[in-house]
Amino acid sequence: DSGVTQTPKHLITATGQRVTLRCSPRSGDLSVYWYQQSLDQGLQFLIQYYNGEERAKGNILERFSAQQFPDLHSELNLSSLELGDSALYFCASSVAGAISNEQFFGPGTRLTVL
Amino acid sequence: GQQVMQIPQYQHVQEGEDFTTYCNSSTTLSNIQWYKQRPGGHPVFLIQLVKSGEVKKQKRLTFQFGEAKKNSSLHITATQTTDVGTYFCAGPYNNNDMRFGAGTRLTVKP
Numbered sequence: 001d002s003g004v005t006q007t008p009k010h011l012i013t014a015t016g017q018r019v020t021l022r023c024s025p026r027s028g029d030l031s032v033y034w035y036q037q038s039l040d041q042g043l044q045f046l047i048q049y050y051n052g053e054e055r056a057k058g059n060i061l062e063r064f065s066a067q068q069f070p071d072l073h074s075e076l077n078l079s080s081l082e083l084g085d086s087a088l089y090f091c092a093s094s095v096a097g098a099i100s101n102e103q104f105f106g107p108g109t110r111l112t113v114l
Numbered sequence: 115g116q117q118v119m120q121i122p123q124y125q126h127v128q129e130g131e132d133f134t135t136y137c138n139s140s141t142t143l144s145n146i147q148w149y150k151q152r153p154g155g156h157p158v159f160l161i162q163l164v165k166s167g168e169v170k171k172q173k174r175l176t177f178q179f180g181e182a183k184k185n186s187s188l189h190i191t192a193t194q195t196t197d198v199g200t201y202f203c204a205g206p207y208n209n210n211d212m213r214f215g216a217g218t219r220l221t222v223k224p
Contacts, residue, residue, distance in 0.1 A: 043214040056210035100145050100206040105156040
């Protein structure tokens with residue numbers, strides 16, 4: 001158990017819909033990262049927040065957005081969902097803001113878009 | 115674009131045999147990290163290498179960072195069934211993008 005929690009564990013929805021994934025970092029960690037893992041694309045970094053502010057941005061689509069709240073939990077919003085968005089979405093956290101810090105991954109949310 | 119290439123994609127070994135996965139970056143990295151993901155699990159941090167030519171060991175695992183800081187390897191000696199999983203390398207690009215290799219899936223036959 002990494003100490004990072006993610007909800008929900010599974011999510012099934014339809015194309016065109018919008019969903020919100022939630023992540024709570026380890027106690028004391030200020031950074032939250034979001035990743036997408038699909039079979040054909042591997043593990044893709046989406047975005048990082050550090051202490052409430054966006055710190056780094058990877059291959060995140062415009063249909064996706066994220067935020068980190070004052071209590072440091074984070075939400076990833078996915079809208080206008082497409083079949084290709086079906087994937088495992090991982091959240092990770094680290095103590096500091098540098099993207100190269102050791103990251104602790106949560107169990108993931110499996111999103112299925114039908 | 116900047117890429118992290120990892121080979122092989124799959125490796126099937128007999129228990130007790132050695133295993134190596136290789137990672138190559140198109141550009142110099144400030145550091146490289148290795149993660150392990152068990153089937154159905156999440157990535158777990160193994161180690162970070164920072165210095166050119168650095169070699170680190172964790173029991174049966176040996177990690178190496180190339181002199182040019184563009185390649186890295188993970189070697190497992192005498193594999194065990196508990197070593198099963200996918201091993202990923204990852205490196206930061208421009209300090210704002212973490213790139214992961216495609217991973218090497220290791221299976222171990224008892």
